[in-house]
Amino acid sequence: MSDRLPDSEFLSLVEQFTGPVKEMRPTKRGFSSDVLILVDGELGRFFVKGIRNASGGRREEFVRERLINDSVQSVSPRLSWHTDGGDWMALGFERVDAEPSRFEPGSPDLPAVLDLLGRIGEIPLPDLVANWPETRWDAFADGPEEARLLRGDSLIHGDVAPGNFLVGPAGGWAVDWSWPTRGAAFIDPAFLVLQLIAAGHHPENAEELVAQVPAWSKSDPQGIDVFARANLRMFRHRAERYPDQSWLRDMEATAQAWVDHRSA
CATH class of the missing domain: 3.90.1200.10 (Aminoglycoside phosphotransferase (APH), C-terminal lobe)
Structure with missing residues (x-):
């Protein structure tokens, strides 16, 4: 994972779900995504992961993670929203105190x-x-x-x-x-x-x-x-x-x- 924060295109994509971003920072964990950030927005607090929107293994991994979430919410944070547009795919999860x-x-x-x-x-x-x-x-x-x-x-x-x-x-x-x-x-x-x-x-x-x-x-x-x-x-x-x-x-x-x- 890079400590660089996402570009303006990514932020524009996710702000429709988070609202205007008040604060964001990289997470302490994760290596498999292009973006891993904690977002405080006007519409809530989210853990957001994103990848470049391209065919291949990581796209399939993102799709699987989105699809499985309904079945694993007893042990996993709830997926609040997802988006797939332009150069990016993103998943927004509820933030947990852990x-x-x-x-x-x-x-x-x-x-x-x-x-x-x-x-x-x-x-x-x-x-x-x-x-x-x-x-x-x-x-x-x-x-x-x-x-x-x-x-x-x-x-x-x-x-x-x-x-x-x-x-x-x-x-x-x-x-x-x-x-x-x-x-x-x-x-x-x-x-x-x-x-x-x-x-x-x-x-x-x-x-x-x-x-x-x-x-x-x-x-x-x-x-x-x-x-x-x-x-x-x-x-x-x-x-x-x-x-x-x-x-x-x-x-x-x-x-x-x-x-x-x-x-x-």
């Missing part, structure tokens, strides 16, 4: 994060997600039989990370539903295990924490093993392809530690 969570050992945010994952797991699969199967790890599974273990009929957020799981006085919020899919119920909790290990937890302790989430405790351990190995292959592949991205090597080491623990 900050990016922290995943390190001893973090006071972890109970809220675990509760949030549990509530996501209780959301019935929306009809529109039925045709969005989870396939991101297929290329890194050891054949189609393993890939089938990642299938399922649960709603998957798919990007469990501190910046996407916000915690505040009223609880937790899952944001950035850019790629919701239908998959195995353990995928989001398994994502959290990987993130907890990256934040400094021992793999055993990370799994013990996530065992509080029903979608994890009721899942087939073989499917979780497949997910762990697929992530290791994925991060190894990407680290070799992008050697200047040191965080990919860090995540490869994290995934290796998890696979080693599950193989012991």
Whole structure:
């Protein structure tokens, strides 16, 4: 994310929903959008994200995030408005009193994060997600039989990370539903295990924490093993392809530690 504020064309596009802008400032989180700002306007206070209006993956992500919002408002801020005009697309969400969570050992945010994952797991699969199967790890599974273990009929957020799981006085919020899919119920909790290990937890302790989430405790351990190995292959592949991205090597080491623990 750039700290630059949006241009006048973008502001003209969104002011029809916000009213004249009194104040705006960049957010503390987010890297996947061209604009991420907090707006105080005459018509309300909003979290606004925007992208350049062009064909490709990010446009589809924006469309999915708009479409899924009605189904996830029990765990996510409400989408107040959206617009698609000229050079920009924008989504305007209600502002919530919350900050990016922290995943390190001893973090006071972890109970809220675990509760949030549990509530996501209780959301019935929306009809529109039925045709969005989870396939991101297929290329890194050891054949189609393993890939089938990642299938399922649960709603998957798919990007469990501190910046996407916000915690505040009223609880937790899952944001950035850019790629919701239908998959195995353990995928989001398994994502959290990987993130907890990256934040400094021992793999055993990370799994013990996530065992509080029903979608994890009721899942087939073989499917979780497949997910762990697929992530290791994925991060190894990407680290070799992008050697200047040191965080990919860090995540490869994290995934290796998890696979080693599950193989012991």
